[in-house]
Amino acid sequence: MTRVKFSFSLSHSAVALLAASTLALTTPAPAQEPVSTSALADSNDPVQRGLYLATAGNCMACHTREGGDPFAGGVAFHTDFGVIYSTNITSDETTGIGAWTEEQFIRAMREGKSADGSNLYPAFPYPSFTKVSDQDLKDLFTFMKSVGTSSDTPPDNDMGFPFNQRSLMGVWNTLFFDGERFEADSTQSEDWNRGAYLVEGLGHCGTCHTPRNALGGLQTDQALSGGTYNDKVEDDKIRPWSAVNLTSATDGLAAWSEDDIASYLKTGHGGAAGTFGPMNEVITMSTSQLSDSDVRAMASYLKSLPPVERSPQHKMSDQDFRAGELVYTIHCGTCHLPTGLGDPSIGPRVAGSSVVQAEDPASLINVIIYGAEVPAPSPPGAWKSMEAFGDKLEDDEIALLSTYLRSNWGNRGGPVTEADVEKQR
Ligand code: HEC
Ligand code: HEC
Ligand code: HEC
Numbered sequence: 297m298t299r300v301k302f303s304f305s306l307s308h309s310a311v312a313l314l315a316a317s318t319l320a321l322t323t324p325a326p327a328q329e330p331v332s333t334s335a336l337a338d339s340n341d342p343v344q345r346g347l348y349l350a351t352a353g354n355c356m357a358c359h360t361r362e363g364g365d366p367f368a369g370g371v372a373f374h375t376d377f378g379v380i381y382s383t384n385i386t387s388d389e390t391t392g393i394g395a396w397t398e399e400q401f402i403r404a405m406r407e408g409k410s411a412d413g414s415n416l417y418p419a420f421p422y423p424s425f426t427k428v429s430d431q432d433l434k435d436l437f438t439f440m441k442s443v444g445t446s447s448d449t450p451p452d453n454d455m456g457f458p459f460n461q462r463s464l465m466g467v468w469n470t471l472f473f474d475g476e477r478f479e480a481d482s483t484q485s486e487d488w489n490r491g492a493y494l495v496e497g498l499g500h501c502g503t504c505h506t507p508r509n510a511l512g513g514l515q516t517d518q519a520l521s522g523g524t525y526n527d528k529v530e531d532d533k534i535r536p537w538s539a540v541n542l543t544s545a546t547d548g549l550a551a552w553s554e555d556d557i558a559s560y561l562k563t564g565h566g567g568a569a570g571t572f573g574p575m576n577e578v579i580t581m582s583t584s585q586l587s588d589s590d591v592r593a594m595a596s597y598l599k600s601l602p603p604v605e606r607s608p609q610h611k612m613s614d615q616d617f618r619a620g621e622l623v624y625t626i627h628c629g630t631c632h633l634p635t636g637l638g639d640p641s642i643g644p645r646v647a648g649s650s651v652v653q654a655e656d657p658a659s660l661i662n663v664i665i666y667g668a669e670v671p672a673p674s675p676p677g678a679w680k681s682m683e684a685f686g687d688k689l690e691d692d693e694i695a696l697l698s699t700y701l702r703s704n705w706g707n708r709g710g711p712v713t714e715a716d717v718e719k720q721r
Contacts, residue, residue, distance in 0.1 A: 337590065368384045378459060383450060384448055387444065401436075405433055406425065408422035424496065427497035488597055491590075518606075521606050522541040545605045547605060547607040561584070561594060564670070567640070572668035607654065610703050610708070617703065620697055627688070653709045668681060691721075692714050695713055
């Protein structure tokens with residue numbers, strides 16, 4: 297299939313909103329405690345291996361609605377054009393995929409087609425899952441056959457014309473979907489290849505962390521250099537987050553060691569940062585449950601990504617800089633220190649932070665307005681939460697402070713405006 301590349305654009309057209317990065321996911325509460333799966337990775341039992349793979353793919357998070365049966369679907373993905381619900385993928389023969397053949401399952405994962413051949417929407421990350429190996433898909437299918445049944449039926453999608461036409465996705469696939477399997481790079485170590493396979497395939501990190509073009513296609517030439525993810529907070533309210541640059545750019549993970557990344561993915565807390573936004577669910581339900589060697593492999597792969605700098609350098613006027621510094625000193629400096637390097641026992645660094653420097657300042661503004669909740673149970677040595685400043689600071693102060701953080705200590709990032717802040721309220 298042809299692969300079309302577009303230059304980067306932050307604007308979103310109709311079709312863009314059908315793609316996963318721009319969809320809002322109603323965060324489901326896990327219906328059961330995630331099982332510790334490290335021991336399952338090397339199992340000879342296909343059901344156990346499949347469970348491990350389902351954890352790496354975080355199938356449960358997207359397919360379990362709050363209070364619903366595991367894998368029974370019904371999680372709402374909100375778009376400007378309506379709502380798409382995840383499907384029931386239990387082994388129920390009527391409501392789930394119990395009557396599917398292995399071939400039908402593999403075709404769904406690789407080509408985004410349902411049992412009857414109709415196109416699925418890319419809110420289901422088949423553009424990543426297409427990279428998964430034959431054996432892993434077979435084991436995943438065996439596991440899915442074992443999860444039990446649920447008669448839950450997700451509500452009908454609520455989408456207007458023409459977005460309710462699944463055939464439209466055929467055009468999208470021709471333009472943006474290459475359907476390529478993962479190919480190992482023989483010049484790299486086994487670990488690196490394992491990490492690449494997990495990050496690019498089941499882990500579907502690019503679904504949020506890769507920028508999209510105006511039509512919602514992943515911009516593979518800027519893979520993992522940062523994207524935007526819309527989280528749903530209340531009934532009709534969407535809160536955008538920047539999924540940061542994961543390449544070794546200054547505005548990405550340059551300041552992180554491989555250990556920092558591995559510890560962050562395993563515990564939600566690393567030397568360079570903690571988690572507070574949509575990454576919480578990725579970490580608690582998926583990466584923290586993976587084996588140490590797999591998490592380390594992912595870190596090693598991420599650390600090797602060549603830098604893709606996304607954020608421009610910005611210089612503030614002296615007057616604005618001093619005004620920003622004052623706000624920082626009063627409200628933030630105690631924990632993040634005047635050097636911006638943070639105090640390992642009180643708060644992370646803001647100098648070199650990928651959240652601070654992300655091209656899209658959404659996550660930076662969110663941290664300031666809403667604070668940062670360290671997910672429970674917090675790992676040993678983790679700092680305490682950060683309070684919310686949304687009621688203490690006016691939008692223009694938050695904009696000034698954000699621009700200050702992006703212009704100091706060698707940080708990058710364009711100026712943040714009052715309108716940017718307002719969007720996050
Ligand atoms: C980011 C959210 C997300 C993740 C992660 C996810 N899915 Fe889905 N999946 C969806 C959505 C949404 C749909 C419905 C798409 C549609 O109706 O077009 C879907 C549809 C499917 C279908 C098609 C079912 C049908 O009746 O046509 C299968 C099979 C499936 N998912 C399996 C899985 C498996 C296995 C995993 C884990 C490896 C997984 N999904 C992970 C969101 C997700
Ligand atoms: C009481 C100490 C404290 C104060 C005061 C404080 N923070 Fe924080 N900040 C934290 C902690 C702790 C975290 C990490 C939370 C986590 O791990 O979820 C954090 C996280 C952050 C992050 C995310 C960094 C990253 O890379 O993930 C940013 C940005 C940030 N703070 C900016 C600020 C700003 C701006 C102010 C002033 C308005 C401020 N903080 C005030 C403790 C503090
Ligand atoms: C559902 C969207 C989503 C997915 C999927 C996702 N991320 Fe993230 N990620 C985010 C967002 C949003 C942030 C920034 C704020 C936060 O949530 O902590 C982030 C932040 C990060 C950070 C930097 C944290 C910091 O504070 O600077 C790392 C590292 C990271 N993600 C790695 C990964 C990896 C590896 C994967 C795949 C296994 C992944 N992410 C999958 C949305 C996502």
